[in-house]
Amino acid sequence: MIEYVFMNGEYIESDKAVIPVRTHAFLYGTSVFEGIRAYYNSEQEQMYAFRVKDHYKRLFASAKVMWMNSPYSIEELEQITKDLLRKNNYKTDAYIRPTLYKSAIKVGPTLTDNEDSFLIFTTPFGNYFDSDRGLKLCVSNWRRTSDNAIPPRAKVSGAYANSALIKTDAHEMGFDDAVVLSESGQVTEGSAMNIFFVFDGKLTTTAITDDILIGVTRNTVIELAKELCIPVAERPIDRTEIYNADECFCCGTGAQIVPVESIDNRTIGNKKIGKITKQIQDLYYDVVRGKVDKFKDWCTPIYD
Numbered sequence: 001m002i003e004y005v006f007m008n009g010e011y012i013e014s015d016k017a018v019i020p021v022r023t024h025a026f027l028y029g030t031s032v033f034e035g036i037r038a039y040y041n042s043e044q045e046q047m048y049a050f051r052v053k054d055h056y057k058r059l060f061a062s063a064k065v066m067w068m069n070s071p072y073s074i075e076e077l078e079q080i081t082k083d084l085l086r087k088n089n090y091k092t093d094a095y096i097r098p099t100l101y102k103s104a105i106k107v108g109p110t111l112t113d114n115e116d117s118f119l120i121f122t123t124p125f126g127n128y129f130d131s132d133r134g135l136k137l138c139v140s141n142w143r144r145t146s147d148n149a150i151p152p153r154a155k156v157s158g159a160y161a162n163s164a165l166i167k168t169d170a171h172e173m174g175f176d177d178a179v180v181l182s183e184s185g186q187v188t189e190g191s192a193m194n195i196f197f198v199f200d201g202k203l204t205t206t207a208i209t210d211d212i213l214i215g216v217t218r219n220t221v222i223e224l225a226k227e228l229c230i231p232v233a234e235r236p237i238d239r240t241e242i243y244n245a246d247e248c249f250c251c252g253t254g255a256q257i258v259p260v261e262s263i264d265n266r267t268i269g270n271k272k273i274g275k276i277t278k279q280i281q282d283l284y285y286d287v288v289r290g291k292v293d294k295f296k297d298w299c300t301p302i303y304d
């Protein structure tokens, strides 16, 4: 099957979508991107892309930090995303990767006087974590980059060297992923996902000023918790608090909602998926497939 990519204003075959080796984004990691999921609902024979507008809003926020301008408006990007998915005609869940990048052919890291280009590729996509059990996490000995170094709030490709080190070293030590601390030693998030804990019935996550990427899924979880009348706190979290959490889960577009079984080999709760985690997870999977009317505005239908 031919797979299309949107690049330089055109839908082209993916093997023709290439960039020159001296492209600035390749040399310096100067691109901002989004990861969006589209879910196939086989009963309705419909595909729903999830929170597309919110992802593009975040892309624009990342772009502003990085002196980039999108050649398209948010509405145009939504339409391009829809058209590309339609062309690729998946009948399965898919992942969408829009990227705005510095495309000048030049040596030197300056972001100004350096043109911006935009592309999107898509691919069929299943689960990011291939397991029925909860995640085994460690606390990473790498720190999250800080807001005044490489700001985690902006989704910049070069910043993912940090995530790559965190995830790889966790794997090499036999863990699935890691909890990452900030330079000041407090909890931030996972390698490429946000993290929630339950303490005494209260869903608790780090604050938006705690050196995290402000996840779209994180916000979804907070909204779903409101719907389920579960109290939520966003606040600084210490390392030693988390060993005694009653429940813990990670969340992100890739990860979705994934329970955590242990942190630094200390069992969380009773090892089984917690009650609140399960409630959020069940509702999330219905919402993303367009099955819950109240949240249907988040789901962009792809096929007519």
Ligand SMILES: Cc1ncc(COP(=O)(O)O)c(C=O)c1O
Binding pocket: 035, 163, 189, 190, 191, 192, 193, 194, 212, 213, 214, 215, 216, 217, 218, 251, 252, 253, 254
């Ligand atoms: C560092 C990091 N934090 C959090 C997230 C979760 O963000 P979202 O829910 O918008 O996918 C991601 C996912 O891309 C990420 O890379």
